Amino acid sequence: MELANLTIKRVQAGLSTGEFTATELQQELGDFARQKDKDLHAFLSFSDPEAQIREGSLANVPIAVKDNILIAGGKTTAASKILENYVAPYDATAISRLRVAGAWFQGKTNLDEFAMGASTENSAFGATRNPHDPTRVAGGSSGGSAAAVASGQAVAALGSDTGGSIRLPASFCGVVGLKPTYGRVSRHGLIAMASSFDQIGPITKTVEDAAILLAIIAGQDELDATSALQPIEDYEVRLREGVVGKRIGVPTEFFAEGLDPAVAKVVKKAITELEALGARVGEITLPHTKYAVPTYYILVPSEVSANVARYDGIKYGLSVQSENLLDTYLDSRAQGFGAEVRRRIILGTYVLSSGYFEAYYAKAQKVRRLIKEDFDKAFENFDVIVGPTAPTPAFKIGEKSDPVSMYLQDIYTAPASLAGIPAISIPCGQVEGLPVGLQIMGRQFDEATVLATAYAYEQR
Ligand code: GLN
Numbered sequence: 136m137e138l139a140n141l142t143i144k145r146v147q148a149g150l151s152t153g154e155f156t157a158t159e160l161q162q163e164l165g166d167f168a169r170q171k172d173k174d175l176h177a178f179l180s181f182s183d184p185e186a187q188i189r190e191g192s193l194a195n196v197p198i199a200v201k202d203n204i205l206i207a208g209g210k211t212t213a214a215s216k217i218l219e220n221y222v223a224p225y226d227a228t229a230i231s232r233l234r235v236a237g238a239w240f241q242g243k244t245n246l247d248e249f250a251m252g253a254s255t256e257n258s259a260f261g262a263t264r265n266p267h268d269p270t271r272v273a274g275g276s277s278g279g280s281a282a283a284v285a286s287g288q289a290v291a292a293l294g295s296d297t298g299g300s301i302r303l304p305a306s307f308c309g310v311v312g313l314k315p316t317y318g319r320v321s322r323h324g325l326i327a328m329a330s331s332f333d334q335i336g337p338i339t340k341t342v343e344d345a346a347i348l349l350a351i352i353a354g355q356d357e358l359d360a361t362s363a364l365q366p367i368e369d370y371e372v373r374l375r376e377g378v379v380g381k382r383i384g385v386p387t388e389f390f391a392e393g394l395d396p397a398v399a400k401v402v403k404k405a406i407t408e409l410e411a412l413g414a415r416v417g418e419i420t421l422p423h424t425k426y427a428v429p430t431y432y433i434l435v436p437s438e439v440s441a442n443v444a445r446y447d448g449i450k451y452g453l454s455v456q457s458e459n460l461l462d463t464y465l466d467s468r469a470q471g472f473g474a475e476v477r478r479r480i481i482l483g484t485y486v487l488s489s490g491y492f493e494a495y496y497a498k499a500q501k502v503r504r505l506i507k508e509d510f511d512k513a514f515e516n517f518d519v520i521v522g523p524t525a526p527t528p529a530f531k532i533g534e535k536s537d538p539v540s541m542y543l544q545d546i547y548t549a550p551a552s553l554a555g556i557p558a559i560s561i562p563c564g565q566v567e568g569l570p571v572g573l574q575i576m577g578r579q580f581d582e583a584t585v586l587a588t589a590y591a592y593e594q595r
Contacts, residue, residue: 198233
């Protein structure tokens with residue numbers, strides 16, 4: 136078994152021709168992943184091989200799962216001390232759909248605590264390392280999932296994306312990462328970070344595998360009122376439609392100050408190649424792009440501060456017994472949350488407090504609307520919008536010590552998150568041996584065109 140190149144497609148072929156059995160696959164992949172993880176720390180826990188042989192379209196396909204997505208009966212830590220011993224009481228909807236399809240959940244992957252970060256260094260259990268250079272970060276917050284797929288420790292994985300957490304690590308690790316439209320995939324059983332942004336999505340070796348996983352996890356769910364009733368297309372069939380005549384917009388703002396010139400060169404070359412495949416490329420402007428990061432870092436901490444209020448030392452996880460109830464709350468939170476989570480609680484409660492609400496939160500909501508309208512306008516004339524996923528290749532562990540420099544990693548991913556539109560990152564070349572990602576954004580619920588464009592580029 137060549138684990139490094141094992142895709143969902145190849146697993147399905149290998150199992151059906153009898154090249155290997157489900158048990159052999161689970162054993163061999165599990166051993167390899169455990170061994171490799173001593174260097175990379177992509178996983179927080181591993182499952183044991185299962186004797187039971189499953190059926191379904193994804194029968195016995197191993198899937199790694201970010202550790203902020205609940206799998207019933209297993210630990211789900213969100214990489215936080217406060218949930219260190221928390222056992223999930225039910226399956227997330229994305230998990231139950233994969234379970235029905237026959238998938239085997241191989242283990243839980245590392246992340247920034249509660250998905251807050253861009254490097255996986257904020258994990259309470261230690262950073263994940265980049266398989267291309269272990270002195271560098273894997274990106275975040277789904278760094279464990281991306282590193283596991285890139286290193287061959289996993290065939291495919293689930294991540295979550297609030298402001299870039301699927302796309303950024305995919306870019307840094309040289310794999311495919313798709314953030315679906317907000318509402319496309321149920322958030323039920325995903326530990327909430329910022330509820331008007333969060334989405335679960337696939338991290339895979341190929342665009343085809345991303346299409347396969349999306350088709351299974353997508354769709355309306357009565358347990359998530361924001362999941363949408365939009366029809367799910369046959370993504371695998373639509374992959375092959377190509378890009379001839381498709382209109383691709385390239386935003387000027389995505390190639391301005393802040394972008395590493397070497398990354399710009401690689402991404403521009405990829406766009407030229409899409410043009411050579413028959414796409415019609417034109418320059419566009421998304422004038423509010425420069426407000427995306429500040430807007431995101433007003434709105435997201437606001438939602439975070441509300442969502443993490445539930446971790447009070449009583450209902451879940453860590454409980455530090457103190458003399459009275461108030462001290463139990465305070466001590467549990469003080470000991471359970473890391474620095475970045477505490478920073479966001481402080482930021483969020485500040486911008487939501489009376490007297491500041493209008494100036495910060497309400498204003499940021501208005502800017503969010505303007506950013507969305509920039510995209511709406513662009514999509515009147517273009518089918519997809521492309522640019523870099525990240526401003527630089529993977530940086531060194533410990534390099535970004537001030538929070539703002541870490542927040543600026545989201546400069547190209549936050550816009551699609553604020554607008555709620557689908558976006559994928561696919562590998563498009565390297566700079567000094569480190570992968571560079573091409574980001575392709577699409578209209579709301581038009582994952583099919585995003586995937587088809589990505590597939591055409593990947594196959595060329
Ligand atoms: N880096 C961003 C943040 O820290 C995105 C995180 C995410 O998408 N979960 O908020």
